[in-house]
Amino acid sequence: MKDLRDYTYDGLKDLVERFGERPYRARQLHAWLFRGGVESIDEMTDLPKDFRRRLRDGGFYIGVVEVLKTRRSVDGTVKLLLGLEDGSGVECVLIPDGKRLTLCVSTQCGCSLGCRFCMTGGIGPGRNLRLSEMTAEVLAASSLVGSGLIEGYGRITNVVLMGMGEPLLNYDEVLRFITVLTDPKAMGFSTRRVTVSTAGVVPAIKRLGRDADINLAVSLNATTDVVRDRLMPINRRHPLKELLAALRSYPLRKGRRITMEYVLIKGVNDSRDDAYRLVRLLKGIPCKINLIPFNPFPGCGFERPGHERVETFWRILSDNHYSVVTRASRGMDIEAACGQLQGKRGL
Numbered sequence: 001m002k003d004l005r006d007y008t009y010d011g012l013k014d015l016v017e018r019f020g021e022r023p024y025r026a027r028q029l030h031a032w033l034f035r036g037g038v039e040s041i042d043e044m045t046d047l048p049k050d051f052r053r054r055l056r057d058g059g060f061y062i063g064v065v066e067v068l069k070t071r072r073s074v075d076g077t078v079k080l081l082l083g084l085e086d087g088s089g090v091e092c093v094l095i096p097d098g099k100r101l102t103l104c105v106s107t108q109c110g111c112s113l114g115c116r117f118c119m120t121g122g123i124g125p126g127r128n129l130r131l132s133e134m135t136a137e138v139l140a141a142s143s144l145v146g147s148g149l150i151e152g153y154g155r156i157t158n159v160v161l162m163g164m165g166e167p168l169l170n171y172d173e174v175l176r177f178i179t180v181l182t183d184p185k186a187m188g189f190s191t192r193r194v195t196v197s198t199a200g201v202v203p204a205i206k207r208l209g210r211d212a213d214i215n216l217a218v219s220l221n222a223t224t225d226v227v228r229d230r231l232m233p234i235n236r237r238h239p240l241k242e243l244l245a246a247l248r249s250y251p252l253r254k255g256r257r258i259t260m261e262y263v264l265i266k267g268v269n270d271s272r273d274d275a276y277r278l279v280r281l282l283k284g285i286p287c288k289i290n291l292i293p294f295n296p297f298p299g300c301g302f303e304r305p306g307h308e309r310v311e312t313f314w315r316i317l318s319d320n321h322y323s324v325v326t327r328a329s330r331g332m333d334i335e336a337a338c339g340q341l342q343g344k345r346g347l
């Protein structure tokens with residue numbers, strides 16, 4: 001059995017050719033699958049009946065991902081738990097903010113990288129999500145938004161690949177997902193409104209710079225290898241020097257900057273020395289910095305720094321001419337904030 005939403009436009013062109021159908025059928029299929037959000041082959045009413053039957057007989061279908069639960073935070077953030085075909089659960093989060101409604105999409109069930117400040121890392125490696133499953137997150141969330149889930153927002157404006165998992169460890173499928181997301185004839189998001197966030201898989205960052213024209217965010221979180229090794233085991237494979245060199249040579253379109261995510265953890269990476277080191281480390285990298293005061297969870301062994309500490313860190317960066325914002329954690333009460341996604345069924 002093959003889910004038609006696992007095919008990009010190029011794949012659909014090949015498929016249509018194999019079935020001996022006219023090439024424009026691929027465009028029709030593509031639009032139904034990624035714009036129309038149909039749930040069965042028979043809903044694609046402008047395809048000949050016989051073609052639809054042959055698709056079904058050939059083992060093709062359109063997978064339906066169930067929204068098992070929605071939880072709404074007091075701050076307006078909404079977390080969706082989706083049930084996948086194999087029984088696993090995956091979460092995505094809608095974050096309303098001014099004119100923007102951002103969807104934070106998961107790219108894996110679980111994560112093998114084990115960052116110490118992240119609950120997803122704590123559940124261990126799961127599996128890569130397929131194109132059909134990542135697009136299902138967008139389609140499910142879009143449909144709920146379209147039906148008035150979040151007052152004042154008619155559609156999703158931005159997509160960040162920053163939910164469960166490390167996108168660049170699911171590289172090929174994520175690249176296909178980006179293709180569908182940004183294809184004007186599919187989901188149609190502007191490349192400026194799509195961001196991939198990585199923990200620092202350096203070889204894949206280099207590839208991404210060549211393969212895709214989207215925004216890059218990097219979860220940095222430390223200014224020395226000793227601390228980063230402790231917080232993010234991937235640093236032992238790709239230490240800071242290697243990561244920063246890759247960012248320095250990352251091809252950026254005019255006016256674009258890399259977003260540096262820095263989770264501030266009390267007594268671990270939030271000192272004045274850290275702030276000054278960060279100023280030096282990021283020199284020459286066109287970037288903006290997001291400071292995220294840590295969201296503690298049971299058993300993590302870390303604490304959130306006090307307001308003054310965060311303010312001092314912010315000021316040092318700002319005084320050194322970095323564009324820096326302290327991101328208010330969104331959706332903490334529903335465990336939808338950064339590093340809190342677990343995809344547990346029944347949440």
Ligand code: SF4
Nearest residue numbers: 111114115118121165
């Ligand atoms: S922060 Fe991202 S890369 Fe690290 S464990 Fe969590 S999901 Fe994985």
